[in-house]
Amino acid sequence: METSPQTLLEIQGLSHSYASGDGGISGIDLTITPGEFIILAGRNGSGKTTLIRHLNGLLRPDKGSIRLSGTDIFKDITRTRRSVGMVFQDADTQIVGETVFDEVAFGPENLGWSRETINARVNSVLDSLDLTRFGSRHPATLSGGEKRRLTIAGILVMDPEIIIFDEPFANLDYPATQELIRSITRIHADGKTILMATHDVDLVIPHADRLLIMDNGKLAAQGTAAGLAPELESYGLKPLC
Numbered sequence: 001m002e003t004s005p006q007t008l009l010e011i012q013g014l015s016h017s018y019a020s021g022d023g024g025i026s027g028i029d030l031t032i033t034p035g036e037f038i039i040l041a042g043r044n045g046s047g048k049t050t051l052i053r054h055l056n057g058l059l060r061p062d063k064g065s066i067r068l069s070g071t072d073i074f075k076d077i078t079r080t081r082r083s084v085g086m087v088f089q090d091a092d093t094q095i096v097g098e099t100v101f102d103e104v105a106f107g108p109e110n111l112g113w114s115r116e117t118i119n120a121r122v123n124s125v126l127d128s129l130d131l132t133r134f135g136s137r138h139p140a141t142l143s144g145g146e147k148r149r150l151t152i153a154g155i156l157v158m159d160p161e162i163i164i165f166d167e168p169f170a171n172l173d174y175p176a177t178q179e180l181i182r183s184i185t186r187i188h189a190d191g192k193t194i195l196m197a198t199h200d201v202d203l204v205i206p207h208a209d210r211l212l213i214m215d216n217g218k219l220a221a222q223g224t225a226a227g228l229a230p231e232l233e234s235y236g237l238k239p240l241c
Helices: 048-054 077-083 100-110 115-128 144-156 174-189 201-207 225-235
Strands: 009-016 025-032 036-040 062-070 082-087 162-166 191-198 210-215 218-223
Touching: 009 048, 025 115, 036 048, 036 225, 048 162, 048 191, 062 077, 062 162, 077 082, 082 144, 100 115, 100 162, 115 144, 144 162, 144 174, 174 191, 174 201, 174 210, 201 225, 210 225, 218 225
Parallel strands: 036 191, 036 210, 082 162, 162 191
Antiparallel strands: 009 025, 009 062, 210 218
């Protein structure tokens, strides 16, 4: 099957079940095009996290396929994980470096980039996320919002095509949330495709091109953010303010 050159990710018939019977997904069909900003909404247990963990190969489907620029994601999982970056809800589970600089350099070092290239790229990404002044600090000394931006930096340094966020605003105060929104919208403006699983639809719906709603493991609705906003409450989500 040929995929349009304007398709970045193509998901067909994706299904995955757990022994517990909770949180699985069934029959997901979805196409993501370059440069989109997509919100993935749904109540707890609707299948959002299960879906996004398939998109860079963290989970394997029971049925269905996922293609990245026309190629099955499991044919080259290293390329997939460079191209599809995942920012988890709990930043501490993603941070391994002894300093902020080392954390961002970790991925490029594992890929064998030259030291000159690593230094230039890390410095550029730290600057873009207002983290340069923390370069020599241990990540544990950062605030929650700073840690969240650090995990984004560790993904962004690899120059992915798409960045997936899982509840990025969880446990952040208002100033940290606003700073994170500014960072994410700048990244999108620079040409990155964004897929964000979030309960906090209010915070980012002005920036989104498309809204997807998960319900009981299925993609229950999709459309423009403005068009679907009135339906949020019917799926157990908070209505927009």
